[in-house]
Amino acid sequence: MATPGAHVGDAHRLSEVAAALAAPTRAAMACLLLAGTAHTGRELARHVGVAPSTASEHLAHLLDAGLLAVEVQGRHRYYRLADAEVAALLERMLTALPEPPSVAELPGPRLPAGMAFARSCYDHLAGRLGVALHDRLVELDAIRVGPDATTLTEGGVAVLADMGVTAARERTRPLVRPCLDWSQRRHHLAGTVGARLLTTLLERRWLLRNTTRPRELRLSRTGRDGLRAHLGIEVS
Numbered sequence: 001m002a003t004p005g006a007h008v009g010d011a012h013r014l015s016e017v018a019a020a021l022a023a024p025t026r027a028a029m030a031c032l033l034l035a036g037t038a039h040t041g042r043e044l045a046r047h048v049g050v051a052p053s054t055a056s057e058h059l060a061h062l063l064d065a066g067l068l069a070v071e072v073q074g075r076h077r078y079y080r081l082a083d084a085e086v087a088a089l090l091e092r093m094l095t096a097l098p099e100p101p102s103v104a105e106l107p108g109p110r111l112p113a114g115m116a117f118a119r120s121c122y123d124h125l126a127g128r129l130g131v132a133l134h135d136r137l138v139e140l141d142a143i144r145v146g147p148d149a150t151t152l153t154e155g156g157v158a159v160l161a162d163m164g165v166t167a168a169r170e171r172t173r174p175l176v177r178p179c180l181d182w183s184q185r186r187h188h189l190a191g192t193v194g195a196r197l198l199t200t201l202l203e204r205r206w207l208l209r210n211t212t213r214p215r216e217l218r219l220s221r222t223g224r225d226g227l228r229a230h231l232g233i234e235v236s
Helices: 008-022 024-033 041-048 052-064 084-096 113-117 127-139 154-162 191-203 221-231
Strands: 068-073 076-081 119-121 124-126 143-145 150-152 177-181 186-190 207-209 217-219
Touching: 008 024, 008 052, 024 041, 024 052, 024 076, 041 052, 041 076, 052 068, 052 076, 076 084, 084 177, 113 119, 113 127, 113 217, 124 127, 124 177, 124 186, 124 191, 127 143, 127 177, 127 186, 127 217, 127 221, 154 221, 177 191, 186 191, 191 207, 217 221
Parallel strands: none
Antiparallel strands: 068 076, 119 124, 143 150, 177 186, 207 217
């Protein structure tokens, strides 16, 4: 039998994280950093509409809770999510949260059209395009979704290599992993391959970031042609 106070440490940690995300400004900063990019305090302040001094106080809370990491380059301090596990936690929270009663009758969360179409989910692709890519890779038997695990096939390695995506394993994360898309209520592709796929699409400029909303991604004409040629995907 567990002794009284055995889970005090876990409870304290949970309350610390909950408190860090309780302020709408801090939650907005965390959601912005789900793009996987790093930002200075001034950039984050401008994005969430607060003074730089106020942003610094909020960022200190997030750092103390272990949700952010900071890197100093010259006179600038760049903030990002601490790691992929923190990003996954935030995405799972967004998935699990019930919708407000006023929009409960709608088929899904309300998002700007661009964000609903394609956005970065930390280091991999989400939105309708991310779901379409996941589903197409399943159709091509490039990835196989089982009851206990998702696997990358030999054919999948070849399909990805043809697009310039390497599929080397990393010790710290699975090669492929389904990630429930909170806006589509279906899976998109995460894991090492999901991250490298997004990086490749950005490097080849098949996808372009929105300058004012870093998480939002736009499919270029080259990207439309490339997805059609390599995967047979017609994007509407």
